Amino acid sequence: MAGLLPAVASREFGVETPGTILGSIVADADRGEFRDLGAEQAAMAAQSLVVAFENAGLLDEAATERLRARSDALFATVENDEKYTMGRFVEALKALRAAAP
Structure with a gap:
């Protein structure tokens, strides 16, 4: 993994990158990869992505605002593991994803 860091660091990220x-x-979700804890981790990753691109001035x-609202809605689906449904x-x-530029 450490070998990938230079490649990631040298990459130019544009406004379309979050959508990609x-x-x-x-x-991954369409393949059924996110059951309970995995879904929580994916939601955290998605939120971190939004924050990173916002902080970089690319949004x-x-x-x-669109992405924050959709991110909040995503988190609402995983906040109670007793009520979690993958769908x-x-x-x-x-x-x-649809809200991303």
């Missing part, structure tokens, strides 16, 4: 990364997470205010999680994840 979220699309990859959605593909305008409207995109940031609701995947639906919210796809909505987050």
Whole structure:
């Protein structure tokens, strides 16, 4: 993994990058990869992605607000593991992806 850091650090990230990364997470979700704890980790990763791109100045205010709202909705699907359903999680994840530039 440490060998990948230089490649990631030298990559140019654009406004379309969050959508590409979220699309990859959605593909994993479509394969059924996110059961309870995995879904929580994916939600945290998605939120971190939004924050990172916001902090880098790659999202305008409207995109940031859209993505924050969808990220909050994604977290709502995993906040109670007794009520977690993969279908609701995947639906919210796809909505987050759709909100990305």
